[in-house]
Amino acid sequence: MEINVLVVDDSSVMRAMISKTMGLSGLPLGKIYQAANGQEGLEVLSGHWIDLIIVDINMPVMNGEEMIDRVRANPELKDISIIIISTEGSDARIDRLRRKGAAFIHKPFTPETIRDTVKDIMNLGGSDAGTD
Amino acid sequence: MRERIDHILSRVTEAIFEKLAFMFSFPEEGFEPEIEPSAAEPPVVTEVFFEGPFSGRLVMSLSPRLLPELAGNMLGADDNEATTPDQRYDALKELINVVCGNLLPEIAGKQAIFNVGTPKIIEPEGAAPAAEETLLGDTALLVEDEKCELRLYGIGGIPDRFFQTDSGADASDAF
Numbered sequence: 081m082e083i084n085v086l087v088v089d090d091s092s093v094m095r096a097m098i099s100k101t102m103g104l105s106g107l108p109l110g111k112i113y114q115a116a117n118g119q120e121g122l123e124v125l126s127g128h129w130i131d132l133i134i135v136d137i138n139m140p141v142m143n144g145e146e147m148i149d150r151v152r153a154n155p156e157l158k159d160i161s162i163i164i165i166s167t168e169g170s171d172a173r174i175d176r177l178r179r180k181g182a183a184f185i186h187k188p189f190t191p192e193t194i195r196d197t198v199k200d201i202m203n204l205g206g207s208d209a210g211t212d
Numbered sequence: 213m214r215e216r217i218d219h220i221l222s223r224v225t226e227a228i229f230e231k232l233a234f235m236f237s238f239p240e241e242g243f244e245p246e247i248e249p250s251a252a253e254p255p256v257v258t259e260v261f262f263e264g265p266f267s268g269r270l271v272m273s274l275s276p277r278l279l280p281e282l283a284g285n286m287l288g289a290d291d292n293e294a295t296t297p298d299q300r301y302d303a304l305k306e307l308i309n310v311v312c313g314n315l316l317p318e319i320a321g322k323q324a325i326f327n328v329g330t331p332k333i334i335e336p337e338g339a340a341p342a343a344e345e346t347l348l349g350d351t352a353l354l355v356e357d358e359k360c361e362l363r364l365y366g367i368g369g370i371p372d373r374f375f376q377t378d379s380g381a382d383a384s385d386a387f
Contacts, residue, residue: 090330091302091305091306091309092298093283093287093299093303096286096287097286097288100287100288138309138327138328138329140330166313167309167310167312167313167314167328168313169313169314169322170317170322170323170325171322171323172323173325188228188231190231
C-alpha cells in the first residue's frame with residue numbers, strides 16, 4: 081500500500097520540511113500533494129485520492145479546524161487519517177481537535193515523531209511513540 | 213515580572229532555534245535594546261500579533277546574514293546560498309510563529325487559549341512600540357555570532373494572575 085499525502089500549511093518552508101521528513105521516513109509513500117490553506121486542501125481532495133492529511137491550524141482563508149470539519153462531514157472523505165502539526169499550546173483546544181479524530185503533533189517536531197505518529201494513526205505497525 | 217518574561221523569552225527562542233533550524237544561540241551579555249535600527253545594516257524584522265487572556269505583539273529583529281542558514285537548515289538545502297529571498301522570509305515567519313506559539317503557554321499556562329495571527333515582515337522602524345503597546349519583556353541572543361533581538365509587547369495590559377510564581381510552571385520543563 082502506498083500512502084498519498086496532502087500537506088496543508090500556509091508556510092511553504094514548513095510544507096517542504098514536512099514533505100522532506102515524510103520522504104526520509106521509510107514509510108511507503110505515493111504522491112505528496114501540498115496546499116497553502118484549508119480551501120486549497122479541499123480542492124486537492126476533490127480531485128485526488130488522499131490517504132493522509134497533515135494540516136496546520138492557523139492559516140488564512142480557511143483554517144485547519146474548519147477544513148477538518150468539512151472533511152469529517154463529507155461521506156466520501158470522512159475516514160481519511162488526519163494529523164495536525166501546529167504550535168497550538170492550549171490543552172482544551174488540542175483535546176477538541178483530537179475529538180474530531182485527528183492526531184496532534186506539536187511544533188517544533190522531530191522526524192521520528194512524524195514517522196511514529198503516521199504509523200500509529202494508519203495502523204502500519206512498529207510504532208513505539210505517542211501522538212503528542 | 214519582567215525578569216520572568218525575559219527569561220522565558222530567551223529560553224523558548226533558544227530552544228526553537230535549535231530544534232527547528234539546528235542553530236545554536238546564547239544570551240548576549242550586557243544587552244541594551246536597540247529601538248533605533250542601524251542604518252549601516254538594517255535588521256530584518258518580523259512580527260506576529262496574538263489575542264487571548266492577554267493580547268499583544270511579538271517582534272523579532274535579526275541580522276540579514278542569518279537568513280540563508282536559517283532557511284537552508286529548515287529546508288535541508290545542500291547550499292544555503294541557493295535559497296530564494298521568499299524562502300528566507302518564509303523561514304523567518306515560521307520561526308517567529310513557532311516561538312510565539314510556544315511562548316504564550318509558558319507565560320499563561322496550558323489552559324489559556326490564544327489566537328495567533330499571521331506573521332509579517334515589517335520595516336525595521338516597526339520594531340519600536342506603538343502608542344498603545346507596553347513592553348512586557350525583551351531579550352537578545354547571539355545566534356551563530358549574529359544578533360537576534362525579541363520584544364514582547366502587550367496591548368491593553370496583562371492580568372496579574374499570569375505573573376504568579378506557579379503560572380505556566382507545567383510547561384517550564386518543556387525545553
